[in-house]
Amino acid sequence: xxxxxxxxxxxxxxxxxxxxxxxxxxxxxxxxxxxxxxxxxxxxxxxxxxxxxxxxxxxxxxxxxxxxxxxxxxxxxxxxxxxxxxxxxxxxxxxxxxxxxxxxxxxxxxxxxxxxxxxxxxxxxxxxxxxxxxxxxxxxxxxxxxxxxxxxxxxxxxxxxxxxxxxxxxxxxxxxxxxxxxxxxxxxxxxxxxxxxxxxxxxxxxxxxxxxxxxxxxxxxxxxxxx
Amino acid sequence: xxxxxxxxxxxxxxxxxxxxxxxxxxxxxxxxxxxxxxxxxxxxxxxxxxxxxxxxxxxxxxxxxxxxxxxxxxxxxxxxxxxxxxxxxxxxxxxxxxxxxxxxxxxxxxxxxxxxxxxxxxxxxxxxxxxxxxxxxxxxxxxxxxxxxxxxxxxxxxxxxxxxxxxxxxxxxxxxxxxxxxxxxxxxxxxxxxxxxxxxxxxxxxxxxxxxxxxxxxxxxxxxxxx
Amino acid sequence: xxxxxxxxxxxxxxxxxxxxxxxxxxxxxxxxxxxxxxxxxxxxxxxxxxxxxxxxxxxxxxxxxxxxxxxxxxxxxxxxxxxxxxxxxxxxxxxxxxxxxxxxxxxxxxxxxxxxxxxxxxxxxxxxxxxxxxxxxxxxxxxxxxxxxxxxxxxxxxxxxxxxxxxxxxxxxxxxxxxxxxxxxxxxxxxxxxxxxxxxxxxxxxxxxxxxxxxxxxxxxxxxxxx
Amino acid sequence: xxxxxxxxxxxxxxxxxxxxxxxxxxxxxxxxxxxxxxxxxxxxxxxxxxxxxxxxxxxxxxxxxxxxxxxxxxxxxxxxxxxxxxxxxxxxxxxxxxxxxxxxxxxxxxxxxxxxxxxxxxxxxxxxxxxxxxxxxxxxxxxxxxxxxxxxxxxxxxxxxxxxxxxxxxxxxxxxxxxxxxxxxxxxxxxxxxxxxxxxxxxxxxxxxxxxxxxxxxxxxxxxxxx
DNA sequence: AATGAATGAGAATTCATTCAT
DNA sequence: TATGAATGAATTCTCATTCAT
Numbered sequence: 001x002x003x004x005x006x007x008x009x010x011x012x013x014x015x016x017x018x019x020x021x022x023x024x025x026x027x028x029x030x031x032x033x034x035x036x037x038x039x040x041x042x043x044x045x046x047x048x049x050x051x052x053x054x055x056x057x058x059x060x061x062x063x064x065x066x067x068x069x070x071x072x073x074x075x076x077x078x079x080x081x082x083x084x085x086x087x088x089x090x091x092x093x094x095x096x097x098x099x100x101x102x103x104x105x106x107x108x109x110x111x112x113x114x115x116x117x118x119x120x121x122x123x124x125x126x127x128x129x130x131x132x133x134x135x136x137x138x139x140x141x142x143x144x145x146x147x148x149x150x151x152x153x154x155x156x157x158x159x160x161x162x163x164x165x166x167x168x169x170x171x172x173x174x175x176x177x178x179x180x181x182x183x184x185x186x187x188x189x190x191x192x193x194x195x196x197x198x199x200x201x202x203x204x205x206x207x208x209x210x211x212x213x214x215x216x217x218x219x220x221x222x223x224x225x226x227x
Numbered sequence: 228x229x230x231x232x233x234x235x236x237x238x239x240x241x242x243x244x245x246x247x248x249x250x251x252x253x254x255x256x257x258x259x260x261x262x263x264x265x266x267x268x269x270x271x272x273x274x275x276x277x278x279x280x281x282x283x284x285x286x287x288x289x290x291x292x293x294x295x296x297x298x299x300x301x302x303x304x305x306x307x308x309x310x311x312x313x314x315x316x317x318x319x320x321x322x323x324x325x326x327x328x329x330x331x332x333x334x335x336x337x338x339x340x341x342x343x344x345x346x347x348x349x350x351x352x353x354x355x356x357x358x359x360x361x362x363x364x365x366x367x368x369x370x371x372x373x374x375x376x377x378x379x380x381x382x383x384x385x386x387x388x389x390x391x392x393x394x395x396x397x398x399x400x401x402x403x404x405x406x407x408x409x410x411x412x413x414x415x416x417x418x419x420x421x422x423x424x425x426x427x428x429x430x431x432x433x434x435x436x437x438x439x440x441x442x443x444x445x446x447x448x449x450x451x452x453x454x
Numbered sequence: 455x456x457x458x459x460x461x462x463x464x465x466x467x468x469x470x471x472x473x474x475x476x477x478x479x480x481x482x483x484x485x486x487x488x489x490x491x492x493x494x495x496x497x498x499x500x501x502x503x504x505x506x507x508x509x510x511x512x513x514x515x516x517x518x519x520x521x522x523x524x525x526x527x528x529x530x531x532x533x534x535x536x537x538x539x540x541x542x543x544x545x546x547x548x549x550x551x552x553x554x555x556x557x558x559x560x561x562x563x564x565x566x567x568x569x570x571x572x573x574x575x576x577x578x579x580x581x582x583x584x585x586x587x588x589x590x591x592x593x594x595x596x597x598x599x600x601x602x603x604x605x606x607x608x609x610x611x612x613x614x615x616x617x618x619x620x621x622x623x624x625x626x627x628x629x630x631x632x633x634x635x636x637x638x639x640x641x642x643x644x645x646x647x648x649x650x651x652x653x654x655x656x657x658x659x660x661x662x663x664x665x666x667x668x669x670x671x672x673x674x675x676x677x678x679x680x681x
Numbered sequence: 682x683x684x685x686x687x688x689x690x691x692x693x694x695x696x697x698x699x700x701x702x703x704x705x706x707x708x709x710x711x712x713x714x715x716x717x718x719x720x721x722x723x724x725x726x727x728x729x730x731x732x733x734x735x736x737x738x739x740x741x742x743x744x745x746x747x748x749x750x751x752x753x754x755x756x757x758x759x760x761x762x763x764x765x766x767x768x769x770x771x772x773x774x775x776x777x778x779x780x781x782x783x784x785x786x787x788x789x790x791x792x793x794x795x796x797x798x799x800x801x802x803x804x805x806x807x808x809x810x811x812x813x814x815x816x817x818x819x820x821x822x823x824x825x826x827x828x829x830x831x832x833x834x835x836x837x838x839x840x841x842x843x844x845x846x847x848x849x850x851x852x853x854x855x856x857x858x859x860x861x862x863x864x865x866x867x868x869x870x871x872x873x874x875x876x877x878x879x880x881x882x883x884x885x886x887x888x889x890x891x892x893x894x895x896x897x898x899x900x901x902x903x904x905x906x907x908x
Numbered sequence: 909a910a911t912g913a914a915t916g917a918g919a920a921t922t923c924a925t926t927c928a929t
Numbered sequence: 930t931a932t933g934a935a936t937g938a939a940t941t942c943t944c945a946t947t948c949a950t
Contacts, residue, residue, distance in 0.1 A: 282940070282941085283940080283941060283942080284940085298941095298942065298943080303941080303942080304940095
């Protein structure tokens with residue numbers, strides 16, 4: 001239970017964890033990278049049943065490995081959750097960094113963030129789910145281990161807000177961090193209702209665009225009212 | 228399995244459970260009413276440690292009763308959580324109904340909802356926390372039992388949004404239910420970060436007012452731009 | 455848990471416990487002799503559910519008293535069972551002593567014992583049931599406390615067998631105690647099947663007479679074959 | 682809820698469980714077969730202390746396994762008892778079927794049944810005890826789950842009685858089923874007194890032969906008086 | 909004497925984790 | 930590496946018994 005969230009063995013640990021569309025789609029998915037297989041299985045099962053209502057053996061079954069095998073790749077069930085979190089949020093952050101750098105306006109950036117967290121991009125629904133799921137589980141875990149990673153994500157959002165404020169396109173009377181949390185929460189709130197029945201993709205896209213309108217409407221500087 | 232599912236005793240069950248500012252603050256807190264004492268203790272401990280990381284015995288200790296006593300008032304640990312949820316959300320709903328009826332504009336109503344859920348009213352911080360905690364843990368519980376209550380709360384928010392749209396003060400190009408979820412999520416997102424360190428009251432009030440500005444900014448009809 | 459099987463308070467303890475047809479039918483049954491009421495309730499509930507599957511509160515409910523009241527008359531749940539046993543077997547023994555003294559032949563005596571234990575006499579089904587029930591419960595209890603009483607009952611049967619052997623009407627190549635146990639067991643075996651569905655009185659009487667024939671046939675001296 | 686209700690593992694489950702004198706005595710007793718080891722331990726401990734006075738942990742200890750292991754082979758403590766019952770009575774039935782087919786006269790068959798149930802054959806004392814114990818405890822269990830198995834055993838005895846009646850060697854004025862119950866009860870009554878102090882083998886054999894004499898004397902047709 | 913709410917020791921069961929194969 | 934049977938610590942819940950009223 002030391003701070004580091006990765007377990008010791010970690011046999012086939014991939015070197016490149018950053019971009020979303022990397023090796024994942026190729027080698028990892030196809031070959032037997034057990035670690036990745038377990039992580040994928042974990043997302044799915046945790047999403048459906050919640051962390052505490054999921055037995056390690058259920059993850060193992062979903063991953064098609066033996067119970068004991070999980071422990072060759074992860075120190076403990078807790079560590080599995082943390083690894084999941086760090087791995088996925090890490091990917092999100094990397095993606096954000098890359099995508100956002102390509103966009104000019106803070107507004108465009110915010111839009112992209114929304115789309116990304118809602119998981120409507122390139123079939124990486126997992127990413128979106130994982131964030132929502134994990135944040136929704138173990139308080140303790142979140143507080144004690146995952147907070148830095150989580151805060152890094154919020155900071156990335158806050159940075160875009162700050163940028164917009166500096167440029168005068170976003171209102172300056174709100175704290176960027178508060179806004180970041182609110183945005184995260186709003187997106188998360190939408191994702192939450194999926195737990196009560198998954199939506200079709202169409203609905204998702206509509207939600208994304210309405211949310212963009214809503215959030216940008218709220219954050220946009222009243223001065224730039226022209227729109 | 229709804230609220231009415233207690234075991235035998237349930238002595239002196241209070242008839243009036245609805246309003247926030249009622250006797251709760253006086254008699255109930257100090258004297259007997261074990262059921263209420265247990266609920267209060269549960270909120271506190273669940274909030275601090277999370278539902279699954281809390282032992283029934285810890286709730287008992289916090290409530291100053293014996294372990295077994297919990298089961299005189301609640302069928303199981305799960306039922307305790309559900310009762311908590313229904314009881315507290317029930318209060319929130321009752322409060323909303325009463326308070327909101329007194330206000331004229333949808334904008335004022337929305338503001339009040341925000342303040343209420345953030346728990347800055349009359350020290351009922353619990354209320355906000357409980358919602359956040361429960362919604363955040365136990366997917367299953369939420370999905371299977373608490374969903375109706377939760378949806379009722381979202382509907383109450385959505386109703387205000389609809390009203391504003393009918394009156395022309397809120398933009399009509401967004402789904403009231405989506406907005407309701409987003410608002411709930413945003414508020415919840417703020418509450419979540421409390422888990423990473425409780426804020427002082429001052430910060431809370433500032434958050435509330437900024438959030439109101441943000442949300443109203445987002446929802447306000449562009450036509451009513453006069454502001 | 456001392457040897458004595460009666461509890462301390464025992465407020466209205468009746469002085470006369472021996473004959474079956476005594477005050478029971480009058481005062482005790484009609485007035486509020488709680489001790490007796492509890493015993494009766496206990497027989498009934500233990501018979502239906504078994505000792506270990508019966509909660510003290512269930513006995514209390516069946517007796518129409520409060521849980522705590524049981525403990526004013528009996529030291530513990532175990533003691534309640536023992537008291538039941540001793541009280542009822544005591545009555546059986548007293549009855550046997552009286553009835554049997556009036557009969558001449560050992561054969562008649564055995565017949566009467568059979569009828570008595572099968573409970574077809576004077577509506578005192580309770581008595582028969584109690585024996586079967588109690589013997590069927592707690593091994594430990596039986597072994598440690600009730601054995602003397604139980605053995606006294608078996609001895610009473612064995613005495614009749616001995617008498618018959620001395621008179622030459624019963625075969626002498628079997629141990630009277632073995633016979634007593636077998637007879638007890640056979641009767642008990644019949645009673646047991648009642649647990650799987652109570653019989654009508656007619657069936658009972660037929661059973662009794664067939665059993666008498668069977669047992670007397672088995673025990674009767676081959677020499678006295680004339681019959 | 683029948684026998685087939687185990688949890689996952691159930692490793693090397695033996696295919697041949699029926700006959701008494703099979704591999705049980707060799708491999709099973711000495712080596713692995715945890716299921717059988719647990720069953721054996723359970724018989725022993727239940728016999729000594731009674732089902733309800735035995736902790737699962739005591740069975741585990743007696744079987745030399747961990748507490749949890751019990752639950753790898755049996756769903757619950759209740760199921761363990763039932764499995765025991767069905768397994769052992771199943772063996773008795775199988776044994777009866779086989780042995781009895783080899784004997785000619787109903788009298789011989791009855792004798793064999795008596796010997797068998799008294800457990801004087803091949804050290805399988807367990808068999809007799811288990812029946813007695815189970816039938817003696819847990820009314821509910823017996824009534825709800827074990828009744829069919831139990832009745833099958835009684836029926837097997839009754840069938841022999843019927844056969845004797847058809848052949849004219851057994852008296853026809855008694856119900857075969859009543860006789861079966863009485864025989865079972867008589868044997869059970871003997872076994873019961875073991876609870877009050879185990880007998881030496883010699884006494885047992887004598888009991889068996891006396892009981893045979895007694896029972897056959899009772900059941901034998903008066904016409905076939907020649908003897 | 910009677911009540912029944914409260915108590916808390918005790919037991920069954922679960923499940924993360926280990927380890928012999 | 931991989932397996933999955935075995936482990937036993939940990940936790941929920943029950944219920945006999947007590948005791949303030």
